[in-house]
Amino acid sequence: MNVQVVIPAYNEAKTIFEIIRKLKDQVSQIITVDDGSTDDTGELAKQAGAKVLTHFLNRGQGAALQTGISFALANGAEIIVTFDADGQHNPDEIDQVIKPLLLGEVDVVLGSRFLESRIKNQELRIKNVPLMRFVVLKLAAWFTRLYTGLKVTDAHNGFRAFSAKAASLIEIKQDGMAHASEIIEQIKKQGLKFKEVPVEINYTNYSLEKGQKLSNSWRIVWDLIIKRISK
Numbered sequence: 001m002n003v004q005v006v007i008p009a010y011n012e013a014k015t016i017f018e019i020i021r022k023l024k025d026q027v028s029q030i031i032t033v034d035d036g037s038t039d040d041t042g043e044l045a046k047q048a049g050a051k052v053l054t055h056f057l058n059r060g061q062g063a064a065l066q067t068g069i070s071f072a073l074a075n076g077a078e079i080i081v082t083f084d085a086d087g088q089h090n091p092d093e094i095d096q097v098i099k100p101l102l103l104g105e106v107d108v109v110l111g112s113r114f115l116e117s118r119i120k121n122q123e124l125r126i127k128n129v130p131l132m133r134f135v136v137l138k139l140a141a142w143f144t145r146l147y148t149g150l151k152v153t154d155a156h157n158g159f160r161a162f163s164a165k166a167a168s169l170i171e172i173k174q175d176g177m178a179h180a181s182e183i184i185e186q187i188k189k190q191g192l193k194f195k196e197v198p199v200e201i202n203y204t205n206y207s208l209e210k211g212q213k214l215s216n217s218w219r220i221v222w223d224l225i226i227k228r229i230s231k
Helices: 016-023 041-048 061-074 091-102 116-128 131-148 164-169 179-190 205-211 214-230
Strands: 003-009 029-035 051-055 079-082 108-112 160-163 194-198
Touching: 003 016, 003 041, 003 061, 003 091, 016 029, 016 041, 016 091, 029 041, 029 061, 041 051, 051 061, 061 079, 061 164, 061 179, 079 091, 079 164, 091 108, 091 160, 091 194, 131 179, 160 164, 164 179
Parallel strands: 003 029, 003 079, 029 051, 108 194
Antiparallel strands: 079 160, 108 160
């Protein structure tokens, strides 16, 4: 099975090499989309063995995923996995994320940090995650359920897997963080079968500083809710 991983990356020189090193023996190809980085992200990803695609301007995570997924589809991917570049996701969980696709159970698998089997880690999660970020993630999941009718617990988890069919049907138009909820909307619109599976999120000091800033939380609220209400 041709499994390709798409990693959107912006100034991730501290983590990208090790992430690719841990992933590369598990999948057919790793595609890193260097989204206008000003550090050595692209070069380090290439050295680690990834195919590197480059945005010369920082367009946003949604745009990077569009670029990477399109390339994977054009290069024979049967399953496409999206994976964050900041070290939050566990490469060893790739197998459990793609398993429902290999079994033909669903078209899309969504990783969730909030499923029942991860509740034992709830106290640690709350301790490590800024309160506003935690609230926004819950709010995003609630709003997405309300808007789509789909029961999702973690709409903004970047660890996902798509069949080639699903990836070709899902249109990501949001360049920023709102692409995550847009994917759920597309699952509903296209009538795709999906399943959530529990995944770990490793909140390091680096990932908290890089991706969990208060400004990022407000950006999710703005993109997801305010823009939609104002349409």
